[in-house]
Amino acid sequence: MSRSSATLRAPVRLPPMPGEAAAAAACPPIVMARARLADGQLRFLSPDGFARAARHGFFLLQIPDGLDLAPGDRFVRHFHRPAETGPLAGYTGYRDAPAPGPYEGYFDRPFDQWENFYIERRHWRMIPPEVARMGEAMAEAGIAILRAVLDRVGIPADEFGRLTGRLTEGGGHRMLAFNHFRPDKPVRGSKFHRDSGWVTVLRSTEPGLLAWIDGALCAVDPEPGHLIVNFGSAMEVLTEATATPIRANVHGVVRTERPAAAARVSYVVFLDSDLDQDIWRWRPDGPERLQSVADFAVQEVGRTYDADDANL
Numbered sequence: 001m002s003r004s005s006a007t008l009r010a011p012v013r014l015p016p017m018p019g020e021a022a023a024a025a026a027c028p029p030i031v032m033a034r035a036r037l038a039d040g041q042l043r044f045l046s047p048d049g050f051a052r053a054a055r056h057g058f059f060l061l062q063i064p065d066g067l068d069l070a071p072g073d074r075f076v077r078h079f080h081r082p083a084e085t086g087p088l089a090g091y092t093g094y095r096d097a098p099a100p101g102p103y104e105g106y107f108d109r110p111f112d113q114w115e116n117f118y119i120e121r122r123h124w125r126m127i128p129p130e131v132a133r134m135g136e137a138m139a140e141a142g143i144a145i146l147r148a149v150l151d152r153v154g155i156p157a158d159e160f161g162r163l164t165g166r167l168t169e170g171g172g173h174r175m176l177a178f179n180h181f182r183p184d185k186p187v188r189g190s191k192f193h194r195d196s197g198w199v200t201v202l203r204s205t206e207p208g209l210l211a212w213i214d215g216a217l218c219a220v221d222p223e224p225g226h227l228i229v230n231f232g233s234a235m236e237v238l239t240e241a242t243a244t245p246i247r248a249n250v251h252g253v254v255r256t257e258r259p260a261a262a263a264r265v266s267y268v269v270f271l272d273s274d275l276d277q278d279i280w281r282w283r284p285d286g287p288e289r290l291q292s293v294a295d296f297a298v299q300e301v302g303r304t305y306d307a308d309d310a311n312l
Contacts, residue, residue: 005299006290007237007279009194012212012250017188019255020208027210029219034226036062037141042148050152050244053229056213057249060226061145061201067137069203071130076178076265079117080106090128100126102275103175103301112190113181113256121174131176138227138269139174142199143167145229146271149199153242155282163238163280163287164198165273173197173272181208181256181264189253189264195232196300197272202228204266211251220251233300234272234279237290241283272297 018026033049033056035042044050044059053059063069075091083093095115099105100123107116121139124132147168150160160168167173181189189208202209209220209228222228236248256264273279275294280287 005295006281007233007296008299009233012192014192014212014250015217017190017192017210017252017255018217019257020189021257023210023217023219023254024207027217027219029207029221030056030058030211030213032056032220032228033059034062035059035229037064037144040144042145054244054246056211057247057251058211058220058228058230060223061141061229062226064137064141067141068130068134071128071134072178072203072267073205075128075131076180076267079178080115080180097126103297109190112188113183113185114190114253115180115182117178119176121176124176127176135174135176135269138201138203139271141227142201142229142269142271145201146199146235149231149235149246153239153244153246153282155238155242159287163282165277165293167198167271167273171274173270173274175270175272176267177270178267179265181253183256183258183260183263187255189255192250192252194236194248194250194300195230195270196234196297197232197270198234199271200230200232200268201271202230202266202268204228206264208254208256208264209251209266210254211249213249232270232272234293234296238280238282241281 033052034045078088078091079094081092094117095106097106101120104118104120124135165172204222207219207221210217211220231246231248233248235246239246273293277293278289279291279293279296281290
């Protein structure tokens, strides 16, 4: 990783990742802004909602009308199990599935309780069609949020496509990621990290996510009827010179301490630019190209899964 990279942030010193009992006692929950999508428009429910979301890097999104999360809830609890026939055919056996592309497939993280299955939109034919339809709806919600945020910070709409690698125009990188945290592994849940892309739309139903906000570890707890949205590093880099910089906060998952049958699960849609695109910073006189997305991905993703807790 180049230490001269224009996008490499200053190191953040963090305490070790706690277990879930210690986190519940010591890490107060942040009061996240709440928003909903109405006719493709992002509406915050309080006057300071957008400002809080920008500072925290997180907000709660009311589950959009018509978004059925039941297929994802089913898939995330079974993807890691051996292939079965019958009702779970198509929901199991992904531990042995071939990796269809870069950063895709099944991963057993050696330093974390995490095991994941990542799959990009062009390969969603590999998963049950109802799960793919859910992924499309989650991605469209995230792209509506992306467009609303870019507009809110003063970036002209005719620049959206170039700056986001065509994500706002129907292209880009849309990755479904399913996470299973194994309590039998006596290691951290996941490393503290920043997401690398634009917007992450998260489905989580129980506590365990922590973020470094205003100099303290805080719980980012789910709320019934809502998704959690967080901003990634591409958004932070693009907006850091605007009047309303959007933060990509460092976050991670506590060590799960419970019976294996009650393992923690979650899933997300990551929204990124394609690897052949560029990373930009918006300045008063227009966009400044900083780095290729391919190099940015190596820099950001590589340190998300390594053993060094201080490598942030």
